[in-house]
Amino acid sequence: MSRKILVTGFDPFGGELVNPAFEAVRLLPDEIAGVSVVKLEIPTVFTRSAKIVEETMDRERPDFVLCIGQAGGRSAITVEKVAINLAEARIPDNDGEQPCDAPLRADGDTAYFASLPVKAMVKNINDHGIPAFLSYTAGTYVCNAIMYNVLYLIDRKFPSAKGGFIHVPYAVEQGVGKPNGTPVMEIATMAKAIECAIETAVTVDMDASDIMGETH
């Protein structure tokens, strides 16, 4: 039986008409490097997104889980290294929840590192001509929350799976009306980058050893 990767993308939030995260996921092929791609649109909601992903993991038993979210203002594809046990929402989510300085899981670790080969994923995206960086903060909103929840679930319930998260910039059309200097990216470019990342995620066991650290 073929292996599976669950790829999620959020629905629009914060007054935007589109969320490039799921739009990019929608463009992915149904199979990458021999692995079946299960696509799932999830709500930009702290509580429900985690439940839906858990139910889907129960049903689909994916070997890999990769969640995609929008980080408006970033210029490049960013592969996240770490998720923290913290929910702090500058704006209410799509169900009106607005947690403040709250743990995501009372019994969870303070943080989890992504278990996918994040550096190799960054490298493969760059090798295909799309700027990508490793990031050490997934924020404190629903993106960090779903990444944290997936890694928590993997730790507790699905130990053979691997998980990770990728942030994408604003789509080109979202840039209209935003301040000069706001970077944008075509959704098709994001999809190509995510495909590169998945190809690496499902074929590489040992992460790359390139230096991708910060100097502060």
Place this chain on the structure above:
Amino acid sequence: MSRKILVTGFDPFGGELVNPAFEAVRLLPDEIAGVSVVKLEIPTVFTRSAKIVEETMDRERPDFVLCIGQAGGRSAITVEKVAINLAEARIPDNDGEQPCDAPLRADGDTAYFASLPVKAMVKNINDHGIPAFLSYTAGTYVCNAIMYNVLYLIDRKFPSAKGGFIHVPYAVEQGVGKPNGTPVMEIATMAKAIECAIETAVTVDMDASDIMGETH
């Protein structure tokens, strides 16, 4: 006889392997709004670029001249309002010229405003879902120089023509290896934006009256 627009784009410079300016021009259709599009790649050279454009204007007698250049680091399409009579090159051009605080034309005005309907062009690009802004500086390198030279030539020799300049961001692949935060754009997106701008340039006489000023 149909009207003509001359659209120029520079060749690569500064160690880059590609210049998205002419790559985008290359993708333009041969006719926009009934106007023939004459495409011309020009060297990133202060002196020769002006000569080649003048010779081409002599031969082709275009009704419009629109020059395209790269402004690495800008996030959006920027339509330039003004060119100044100044050459100051931080790096040598492709012929090794590196003018410093030098006038471009001893007998030219201190500056010329673009004679194309710049605000309407910005607006039409935005209306097609691509971020664009009006810019009040075309720099001091070969981009400003060709814009200045075209407007000088129009002023002195081709009074029935109209001229302008558009800056494009780095292409996506140019972003690889540049610092995190460097905005990029697909060349096809640039081409679509330039096509929108040309459509407006050749059909609109009176510029839009939207406010596009600065607050300093």
Place this chain on the structure above:
Amino acid sequence: MSRKILVTGFDPFGGELVNPAFEAVRLLPDEIAGVSVVKLEIPTVFTRSAKIVEETMDRERPDFVLCIGQAGGRSAITVEKVAINLAEARIPDNDGEQPCDAPLRADGDTAYFASLPVKAMVKNINDHGIPAFLSYTAGTYVCNAIMYNVLYLIDRKFPSAKGGFIHVPYAVEQGVGKPNGTPVMEIATMAKAIECAIETAVTVDMDASDIMGETH
């Protein structure tokens, strides 16, 4: 009789409680390099600011005029090279004027270059440990307007005077509540930079020949 420099700074605008421009001018000594410093607060108003400066130039007959304004969002002291014959206001000025794509002087040149030794001023500020750059756009608001008007008046009426303009960042306290990433500067640091600039302006005839151009 000793020589004189007129140094102007705008009053607060755009909802800000303070304008660091005049606050910095206020901190200047009354004499710099043997030249008397005449300090003048001017309104952030297109029409009246020009009248007040002209009246003061009539009365004081300064050898030099240096105007200071705020460019919120810039990180460094920027010495302006050029002012353009254009008024375009994103927000109304303090008298409610909001010109759009209007010339400042019907009979003026399209632009004037600063007649002060701008590169040497930048260099001297940097040499005193404060970041400074040459800028090729003074915007399209009241800052550009007063710079343009001063250079127009010098051209037409006060040919022995020299004029220029310096933009300063937001003051530190203005940064509170603004988006993360907004650069700020202490007003005392701005005053020190302006003093360095004036010292150069009144003692240097031939500008420096350092390269300070752009690469686009």
Place this chain on the structure above:
Amino acid sequence: MSRKILVTGFDPFGGELVNPAFEAVRLLPDEIAGVSVVKLEIPTVFTRSAKIVEETMDRERPDFVLCIGQAGGRSAITVEKVAINLAEARIPDNDGEQPCDAPLRADGDTAYFASLPVKAMVKNINDHGIPAFLSYTAGTYVCNAIMYNVLYLIDRKFPSAKGGFIHVPYAVEQGVGKPNGTPVMEIATMAKAIECAIETAVTVDMDASDIMGETH
């Protein structure tokens, strides 16, 4: 016996002649809100900095530990929320160590949250007119390492102490020669901000409940 706060700052690294972190610490008063301030310059070295801080904690038994480091490129004072169990150095430290994707403590948690009232500290700095933000990444270099080590030591060995970390921007003079747009801050302003932060750290038990989260 009066309570004590240990405040550390790093020495210069990465080719800089000065590190504003310890320069700012040096300017602090010897007592803040009745609490003695113990100042310590520590080397920008992964291994030795942790040892020196542990020895000093053994000797001084501080009630609070606040470490200060430089985050060149940030515009504001940033109070860090979380330190991660990861060392990844883009450049070698001052002893030539350059760890890559290595845990800081084999037996440590994946991350620790600061135990000081970080939001109240941010708020008090802002209330004193200096821009400050909460940050959710302390990087992966020596700054994150010392913050992690201090919180690890508090967790294991000094349970009655509280710890945290503050990043400061480049000092003004460090901005000279750096790219236009690089934010800077006076060292005296940093010192004032750190003093505000300490005043809060030593007097506030319950953190503020202001929303300081991200929207991605």
